[in-house]
Amino acid sequence: MSDTPINLEALRQRIDQLDGDIVRLISERASCAQQVAHVKLAEDENAIFYRPEREAQVLRRIMALNEGPLDAEEMARLFREIMSACLALEKPIKVAYLGPEGTFTQQAALKHFGDSAVSLPMAAIDEVFREVEAGAVNYGVVPVENSTEGVVNHTLDTFIDSSIRICGEVVLRIHHHLLVSENTRRDKITRIYSHPQSFGQCRKWLDAHFPHAERVPVSSNAEAAKLVKTEWHSAAIAGDMAAKLYGLAHIAEKIEDRPDNSTRFLIIGSDDVPMCGEDKTSVVVAMRNQPGTLHDLLEPFHRHGIDLTRIETRPSRTGVWNYVFFIDFKGHRDEPGVAAMLEEVSQQALELRVLGSYPQGVL
Structure with a gap:
């Protein structure tokens, strides 16, 4: 001793x-x-x-x-x-993200770029793209898919008409909390604000604990947190950043239905990214509407041993019942095997556009 x-x-x-x-x-x-x-x-x-x-x-x-x-x-x-x-x-980096302040997209931006980056909130995904295209910011951060609710269609659709490149990705574990203000009467909650995706991710918990409360969809969880500050009978579903920013208290924590609930965000910019050794590539492909189209599209990936990580279809803007395919796969467009596969696909496709090759998410 x-x-x-x-x-x-x-x-x-x-x-x-x-x-x-x-x-x-x-x-x-x-x-x-x-x-x-x-x-x-x-x-x-x-x-x-x-x-x-x-x-x-x-x-x-x-x-x-x-x-x-x-x-x-x-x-x-x-x-x-x-x-x-x-x-x-060296030079402060400017990053636009889907705002307002306190959103999970801002949290993803800080996770990827660090707290020394200058982060600027935008009102819509389209605005994030426009800020990057105009050169007002260096990069943008937009959500693309959630493990519970699936793809964010607005982000995919915006890529169709944009020349912006995908420069990176970041995956964020999403924890939702039920939040109230200091003026809220907790036994009289009749209205809950949140983003529609968050309602979907917490559906079972809400059905069990607040089956009769009105669920009001708003543009973001941060917006939900702001609204709760002015009402005595409402609550919001949002994350820790919004709770801290708007001074809200937790009624219940981690109310998401799936404990592994995560959202993937894309980093968008104007320049191509060289190989780093552990890369992903995202492409959008328009195919002819005929029998065997999906097989013809995917067969070169299989033959060249390319590992697909995601495939989504979206309606084409060129005609009724025509579709485009969004595909993510491991590898960089400059690798010989990937380049050969893309050349084969382009010969069959009406259009093939590489949205970007970029490092697989590290954190």
Whole structure:
């Protein structure tokens, strides 16, 4: 027992020493990042500072080097914030997201780009695309599919008429909470606000606990949280970010019907992304409306050993009962096998457009 204070003090001194080393090394890394910026600008005044493929490679390397006791993803999250802060020294990155503030899309943007990115809320998915196309922001973040409710059709449809590229992806675990304001009479709740997708993801819980409450769909969970602030008989379904931002209290936590409820978001930009070694490609294909069309489309993927991760159909705007296919698969468009497969598909298709090749989500 008498040794405990001495050992504790020694450990604290060791922690202080390590903290000093960490601060010095982070500062050294930041200085190196500034030098990278000078070199890039000397070579090209329009240099691109954020490289999605390079960031993915660095984070995967960090996870491979990690020996614990922190798990690999936690270590990668720490380094993402370091990289975000260092990138801001080179040139702050601007990111548009589906707003308002407090949405899961903002949370996904911060998860992918770090807290040092400048995030700007947009009122609609179309506006996110327009901001990127106009060059007002560097990147945009939009939802594309949920593990419970499926694809976000508005996002897919917007790609059809856009020249924007997919530059990355991020998957976010979605936890929904039932929230109220300080003025809410909790025993008199007759109205619940939320996004339609969230109602779908919490349907069973709501049927069991609030079967008679009116369910009012709004444009976002953050908007639902804002509305609750002004009413005494209503509640909102939203996440932790919205609860904190609008000062709401939790009545019930994690009310989603499926514990693995997740949403996949796409990072959109204007430039193609080089290979990083663990890539995905997204394409949109228009095929002739004839027997065997789906088989003809998918057969080259099978023959070339390409791993499909998602396929969706959407109505074509060129004619009644015509459809286009949105397909995600593993691999990069510049890989020889993928390039050969895409060439074969393009010969059969009315139109094939590569929406982007990009790093598979790391976190």
